Amino acid sequence: METIDGRASTALLTDQYELTMLAAALADGSAHRRCTFEVFARRLPNGRRYGVVAGTGRMLEALTRFRFGPAELEVAARFLDDRTLEWLRAYRFGGDIDGYAEGDLYFPNSPVLSVRGSFAECVILETLILSVYNHDCAIASAAARMVSAAAGRRMIEMGSRRTHELAAPASSRAAYLAGFDATSNLEAVRRYGIPGAGTSAHAFTLLHSGSDGAHEAEAFRSQVRALGVGTTLLVDTFDIAQGVATAIEVAGPELGGVRIDSGDLGVLAGQVREQLDSLGATRTRIVVSGDLDEYAIAALRAEPVDVYGVGTSLVVGSGAPTAGMVYKLVEVDGVPVAKRSSHKESRGGTKGAIRLARASGTIVEEVVFPAGSAPATGEFTARELHVPLVRGGELTPDQPSLAESRDLVARGLVSLPWEGLKLSAGEPAVPTTFAAE
Amino acid sequence: METIDGRASTALLTDQYELTMLAAALADGSAHRRCTFEVFARRLPNGRRYGVVAGTGRMLEALTRFRFGPAELEVAARFLDDRTLEWLRAYRFGGDIDGYAEGDLYFPNSPVLSVRGSFAECVILETLILSVYNHDCAIASAAARMVSAAAGRRMIEMGSRRTHELAAPASSRAAYLAGFDATSNLEAVRRYGIPGAGTSAHAFTLLHSGSDGAHEAEAFRSQVRALGVGTTLLVDTFDIAQGVATAIEVAGPELGGVRIDSGDLGVLAGQVREQLDSLGATRTRIVVSGDLDEYAIAALRAEPVDVYGVGTSLVVGSGAPTAGMVYKLVEVDGVPVAKRSSHKESRGGTKGAIRLARASGTIVEEVVFPAGSAPATGEFTARELHVPLVRGGELTPDQPSLAESRDLVARGLVSLPWEGLKLSAGEPAVPTTFAAE
Known part of the structure; x- marks a missing residue:
């Protein structure tokens, strides 16, 4: 595997079709259209009441290693033309990413990430971004329910032997984010500074x-x-x-x-x-x-x-080992797009989101709206949910520490209406509504 | 992460308690007792009829990278004494491993692996071995049912985005092993030579x-x-x-x-x-x-x-994302050992296993027995299930290729009695019996 500053390239952690779509789009000129891709979950698994955003830090780190060196290009050359290979050789993501802060809650259709740039530079990130989010959000969302159930007692994560050996430290990280106190996994101790236990x-x-x-x-x-x-x-x-x-x-x-x-x-x-x-x-x-x-x-x-x-x-x-996040093209050159075939309708357009809360801090509603058109919030306080994660391909300064993200989960759980902490299956803790322009 | 021949060390993909048990055993002298650890599943998940052994090749490769370099020792030094650190610095597994061939079927209590050596050199491999087997066996066992259900039609694995980014190529490998034809995952194409598709x-x-x-x-x-x-x-x-x-x-x-x-x-x-x-x-x-x-x-x-x-x-x-394999100490200095507390009884002693089949090739029974005491097989043909995987710490020559292991899965599925291929929940396709000495 090619290494970037001594670390492995992540470029081949990717579905083949991302690169063949790239090749076709480079050939017909559409590769350079300005696009927005959105990451969201159509629903929460198994009647869950909320989800926990996790994986942001890992995804951003993996993004910096998404580079095609000779070893990656050798594989790509088996099915791609020279123009595409040249483009991959020079590839650096140069766009913008906004997203929910790691540790924030999410609900169905929350626009958890908004990835913007040329079609080419955004589309090839789909598999990697979804892999990280689908895994880490699934673990953190389950972990948060366990932490709630434990009602303040100490929690040790010790599941390494039950999952892929390299998914294990990511699981430890997600569990700690959600409020676990320690992990048995030594790689998680080293890599993320999580307290070890055994x-x-x-x-x-x-x-x-x-x-x-x-x-x-x-x-x-x-x-x-x-x-x-x-x-x-x-x-x-x-x-x-x-x-x-x-x-x-x-x-x-x-x-x-x-x-x-x-x-x-x-x-x-x-x-x-x-x-x-x-x-x-x-x-x-x-x-x-x-x-x-x-x-x-x-x-x-x-x-x-x-x-x-x-x-x-x-x-x-x-019971929900993957979070059901998807990565959908929602806007092309300023025009909203969405597929229309059965059962999987998506809402087009770049979006923003706010979460409304009572004066007590209890949340009441998630409002998703066309970017730049935040609606009036009436009697409620509103919190903007998107924070800038990447600008012009560079990670924004002041990325939160894992401890800060962990605090955000704890604050999020406190903000839920009481039904939101029920373990039984039910509706999301708050509704997500779309505010048209 | 420390690198071994340019590849990352796997030594910290380990639970902390493996190393604290090691420290205590080194201090009291029991670390050098000759032990057998056995990997097996007490039951198949969800009424499955059979399991598929997968991960052997990955585990053996990871074993060659299980070394403590300065980066790994730095973490270990936070909670271990100098004697243990010195021991880890020099660590090379020097024991023997027998196991079911990758791609063979397994049933409840099949002794899928038998790891033999000193307590010290064997115990610290537990987490890594189980992580690989619990992941890969789970995926391959599910994949084999899908391949059966497809009845010869072409199958493409395209789940990378739904699992941890580094579990994804291992999933592709397990699916291919079980009979899938191709994968969308480019890292699996590179690393394992699986045909790509998209x-x-x-x-x-x-x-x-x-x-x-x-x-x-x-x-x-x-x-x-x-x-x-x-x-x-x-x-x-x-x-x-x-x-x-x-x-x-x-x-x-x-x-x-x-x-x-x-x-x-x-x-x-x-x-x-x-x-x-x-x-x-x-x-x-x-x-x-x-x-x-x-x-x-x-x-x-x-x-x-x-x-x-x-x-x-x-x-x-x-529905069964982990295979439920455990790694149990079954023999110490030639004496069988087993825990006796409720619900999780284990059978002590180093074991062998044979699978009995009719002349038609249809299997009828799995027989597990004290090592070296294979029972009479009556009218049936018997196949020894353990093959030598490691001798004196070195991988045995002639390890099978992924294609050969894939053939073994296909032959195994053909050998099942007809109920064994039913998708509905039920009993294992053949019983596992213990033959006492």
Whole structure:
């Protein structure tokens, strides 16, 4: 793979037809028409009430690596003419991108991104932009529901083994953005500065076995010796009550935590809390894991759980592993365009969007309008949702940090009307309306 | 990221606890015990009848890049002691791996991989191995059902935009392995030599619009001029019947194909076929796309569809985006080990597996047994399922090509009893039994 400043090119993370359309458009001259492409979701998956915009930072970074070097051009040369290859060789995106800030909420038809420039320079970004947004928005949107359900308890993302090895750090990032506290994934720790976390696996306990059977105490003693008394011991390899007793015997009542990874977590959490308290380990935390999703997390709200470890359901978007974002041409040389065939109507034209809120901060409506024609907002306060992300091909200064985007998610969740935080399937938390010019 | 021969290190695609367990095991001396870890799925997702082993080639390649250079050690040094860091600096996997050949079928409890070596050298591979297998097996298993449903018609994978940008080429590879014919993803074309394919998007037709509206004929003419009459024109941007008429008017009856991406594909395929035939375009192929999964593909079996383009449902594993593979310690210093806590019992010991078949080739049973103790097979022919993948840390010679693995999938599907190819939910196609020593 070609490298850009030592990093891999992203140019081939692209569908072939983007480049054949480019070739045809260069040949007939239409490639240079000024276009707007819009990224939006026609609907939220599975009766969700809101979505969380995620991936913006990753997409912008990938955009700076979208370059055709010799290795990329070698592949393109198999099906493209010389004119197109020359154009790709010199390619740098030189247009503008506006979009919802990373971490903002979105709803059906929210114009999450507006990509403007020549047809040629915009069309070839479609696959990469959608891949990043469809993945990251799906994970962050599921993660935010889990964070809501956890009601302030600590959340550790530990789903790396359940998803593609390079999707894993992106999932960790999206989860952290949505309010998770830490990740098990070391590449996410390095790349994004997310706090790392981890406990121990059953294998470690089983390793401490002999021909006479298992020595759980030996495993616990080893872990405490190596990692300190603040560590979390996994107590469910054999019998949980015995595991808890052994853990406190070995580590003393200052033990950091115990993890339960199987069984009826609600019942077990209560029993283990009682047992820990009776042993004087009143500050030892209870970590639960094992097929937790937002519903299971919510169901444990009344139980003495201190930390949730979430794996599979997080990285598969809890039933919605892709966000359904599309990248549609909406304007050509100042004229709105839209397809008209059945079931997939789109609204043409470059758009802006505002979100209306009561004085309390609770949002009531998303209004999408032809760019430059923001409607009157009546009694409500209005927030412009588009921020400039790219100007003339350059990232705008003052891109938010991941921590700032994380704060934006938290503020967004607080702004939802109360139905918006319901886990059950239903309508979007606020309607999206179109204001004609 | 550290690079190995110019390629990125995979060492941090790992959960933190693998390395803290390593530290504790190095400190107490248990790190050097001889262990077997086994990769298997406790069950197939969603009532599936079989799974397809995929990712072996990718995993083995990633294994050769599992090295801790300065960048990886810098992260590890934040929570590990010097002894562990020194050990990681020198790390090379030096053990053995046996496994089902890539492209073979698997069933619940099939010992898909058997990883043997010291605890230390094996445990830290868990996350990476599972990430690759859980992703690739999920995609290939879904793809094989789609290929069965298509009953020999051409299949193009075009789901890149619906999944993480770097999961996309791995999805293309898994789909091709399972019998898809081509991919839209250019990185998969480059990296794995999969045939590329593509048509055109609605944006290209809409680009050819003026203030007087759309000029579909102009778009079609441009595409045919640039890409030849063998191209596939997208005819559903406006009115499909008009689109087909315009397509043949512009391209003539030798047009390669038309694509329909919306509407009732079954009805439309019939109408379009009639229209094409009446225009003399009897060899123009009909390509359908738009939210196709194995059920929709099967439902179109009676219709004159020539090519299926499959996106979303493929890359999300058609409802099962992760394969549920686990990596379990099953033997320590020659003694079988297993956890005993509720609901997740494992069977200890290093294992082998054979698959029994009738003389006709139809398989009847998968038999798992303690390694070295293959049972008698009675009237059936038996095939050993484990092949050596790694010996003393080195990949075995004669690793199969992707084409060879693809052939193995095709042969596997033919070997299933007829119920095994049913799309409906049910039991695994053959039972997995354990033969005790």
